[in-house]
Amino acid sequence: MSNEGLSNLLHEERTFEPSEEFRAQANAGQELFDRAAEDREGFWAEQARRYVQWETDFEQVLDWSEAPFAKWFLGGRLNACVNAVDRHVEVGHGDRVAIHWVGEPEGETRDITYAELHQMVQRAANALADLGVGEGDTVAIYLPMIPEAAIAMLACARLGAPHSVVFGGFSAEALHSRIDDAGAKVVITADGGYRRGKPSALKPAVDAALAHDENPVQKVLVVQRTGQDVDWTNGRDLWWHEALEAAAETHEAQAFDAEHPLFILYTSGTTGKPKGIFHATGGYLVQTAYTSHVVHDLHPDSDVYWCTADIGWVTGHSYIVYGPMTLGATQVMYEGTPDTPHQGRFWEIVQDLKVTVLYTAPTAIRTFMKWGTDIPAKFDLSSLRLLGSVGEPINPEAWMWYREHIGADRCPIVDTWWQTETGAIMISPLPGVTAARPGSAMKAIPGIVAKVVDDMGQEVEKGSGGYLVITEPWPSMLRGIWGDPKRYQETYWSRFPDAYFAGDGAKLDEDGNIWVVGRVDDVMNVSGHRMSTSEIESALVSHPKVAEAAVVGAADETTGQAICAFVILRADAVAEADSQAAAGEGEKLVQELRNHVAKEIGPIAKPRQIMVVPELPKTRSGKIMRRLLKDVAEHREVGDVTTLADSSVMSLISDGMQKG
Ligand code: WTA
8 A cells, every 4th residue: 555545544534333222232342352451361261151161171271381382271172163063063053054055046045954064064074084195184175166175175074184175266287285284184075066157166176186196085075066077086085975874873982182173274474385384273263153142242042144255265264154153143145256147146145144244345336436326225234233344454444344234334343454374363443342443443352462563573653654463472373384394484573573563554643543454565456365575586587488477466457466467588488479479469478377387376366457568677786676667557757776686677668568
């Protein structure tokens, strides 16, 4: 965000108090802050016993003696699936709907009660156990947004087998490296899913990912979703429905240690290789359930909650599966995109299922703004009582639009800051307590200590900006990077002494509220999806025509940031590109490169813009000056070039762009 944008943000003085009516029914009040401030560990022990059913109670809340490697709820034993499913049935809520599933094709719906979910997770756990999956074995899940995605995750959790969900939009190559890194024994996938009105195949990507000579996968379970034709490898592939049918009906769940890994989820960092972030069972479950209760204010007996994220991202893990289900809530799960078959689909779902709490992303809100207020206005949205936002900074204008046109100027908005690494919400208003400001995630929630510090790690004064850090360990913190403890320490705990560095820049306003303004590292945020510049650069240079590449995130009105790439071609490719350009076919090469990135990473990583340039701006030590490329991509006057090894490079690039 530009400096001008920042100062505008800090002049935002509108505040919105919760209504008396909301406050009176809210799950959390001011006393929660007071209790956490008085005795943080005691506070977390209380939340742990309140939200989670322990098979064996824990003896110690926190062991931080080997910081930054934390252990929470030591000695405690639990089963995450039992917490999310079985216990609701045991206390008589078996008839409550767990998932109102809405398929993309209109009219295709499934309602699944907690009792039905219980039956399915038991059979799925038995089916996996029959394939040899047990405690500590990893399972890769590559599925569309169908109930089986949640069932597969829960079945793994039931067995103590860490799942590694890979977003269905990732390519075979990306899937292959994640399967390999996690050493997955089994992959759970589907024939395909629906995307914008059409079946779209998934199984071929798994087949391609497993075509590599060496891979750890022994079995592939395939959910039948679209009925499209699939290639079949006998002895390796099995239909999910047949495996479940053949499996025993009941499954006795065992309890696992609180620190037992629950899942791995890959996310982009500053290097080319994605990091496998892993979370431990106890602390993660405690904080996701706690935040679902105090931030999303879920009342399981009356709310219909809807988180629009995909299960392939952390938001889907924490706020579709583990948080809301541990509370026994009823929720909507939607398979499709917001514009299929029409731009009012979200609002139609809210109206038909009487959704009360909606959790979505700023990029979606900005898209709805663009489509126009008359679209939501056609639907009855009066069931809504609370709105949430996650994934990227929400600009005050989008916040106000959300409040007025979706929330009828009545629903509180919770702008929730957190990350794959933090596992659960860290900074957010409490909807019944906080007078929220449009564009600010406000303050750390009770139990969390967040600060904004300067280069030297000193807290900044009110009214200034710096880096966002977390200074005390928290229950749902990542336990590390799968197979790479050193990288965990270096990435998060070395920039500032004794603090977790989130990679985000933030400002503190005069009232001590936090305004997260975006990444300060080489990570981009495109439509709320994390992408690393170097990951896309590696994909580009793996193309035979590319010699060098530099990628930057340029501001984009709808997607927050957009991927812009600058590439230098190899000598032999230059002549060909020139003749294509002369024939008016300059787009051909760009298209070829975009498709190559889609193949290496996935369609979501396709650059919006690829510019072929003769040189890249570098410092004398050879470092690419992305700041200058960002100026070009954002059509700004190019900034200070005095540290460039060759200051004429920028004019070469700008000239080339004008010609192009
Ligand atoms: C950004 C998504 C501003 C931030 C849950 C963070 C936000 C990254 C917000 C994590 C917010 C997330 N305001 N920025 N409310 N929420 N971010 O791992 O840059 O996919 O570091 O987790 O998203 O993205 P991730």
